[in-house]
Amino acid sequence: MHGTFQLIEPGLLRPHEDVDTDRVRALAEEIRLAGFFYPPVFIDAATRVILDGHHRWNAANLLGLVKLPVYAVDYLNDPTIRVISRRTEIGISKHDVIAMGLSGRTYPYKTTRHVYDLPEAIEPVPLDELVHPTR
Numbered sequence: 001m002h003g004t005f006q007l008i009e010p011g012l013l014r015p016h017e018d019v020d021t022d023r024v025r026a027l028a029e030e031i032r033l034a035g036f037f038y039p040p041v042f043i044d045a046a047t048r049v050i051l052d053g054h055h056r057w058n059a060a061n062l063l064g065l066v067k068l069p070v071y072a073v074d075y076l077n078d079p080t081i082r083v084i085s086r087r088t089e090i091g092i093s094k095h096d097v098i099a100m101g102l103s104g105r106t107y108p109y110k111t112t113r114h115v116y117d118l119p120e121a122i123e124p125v126p127l128d129e130l131v132h133p134t135r
Helices: 021-034 054-063 094-103
Strands: 003-008 041-044 050-052 068-073 082-085 112-115
Antiparallel strands (some): 041 050, 082 112
């Protein structure tokens, strides 16, 4: 899998799936207490659709982060990244995920699961760098 690690504005991302708001609040507190953000949110480079990390993205917004660590990939053309439907009544393809993210609508919570491996070299990012990034 090839991709790039970036720090971008959270508002530029597009979700494709709903979240559990209680989990978002708990995760935001975990991130705040840890003092760093890891792993990065996994996104499609071309469309900025979130592939994995909807709860982390929402937690980042709750924490008021102005930058967000993401790992951006060529989702549609990378055969090492797979998507699996967690719901028997909903068939999912990579194209479906992108279309949903671009539509402004979202799938129900826990509809998709992405299978991928992040590069080991990616390090946690201190929250100070995401709240008040250096210019």
